[in-house]
Amino acid sequence: MFKNIVLIDDDQEIIxxxxxxxxxxxxxxxxFNNPLNALAAFNKKNNFxxxxxxxxxxxxxxxxxxxx
Numbered sequence: 001m002f003k004n005i006v007l008i009d010d011d012q013e014i015i016x017x018x019x020x021x022x023x024x025x026x027x028x029x030x031x032f033n034n035p036l037n038a039l040a041a042f043n044k045k046n047n048f049x050x051x052x053x054x055x056x057x058x059x060x061x062x063x064x065x066x067x068x
């Protein structure tokens with residue numbers, strides 16, 4: 001079972017809501033409101049089990065994040 005979840009969304013309220021819900025259900029959550037910061041974290045650490053990714057973001061869309 002996966003325990004480490006990454007949230008990537010440009011809307012901080014959505015990150016906060018999902019973070020609270022998932023943390024209350026014993027998941028480890030790391031949230032990013034900027035996809036470039038998330039990509040930098042992926043380059044440093046690859047122990048994420050599951051990613052919840054917004055597709056429509058201003059800096060880089062979710063499909064571009066997946067390709068990187």
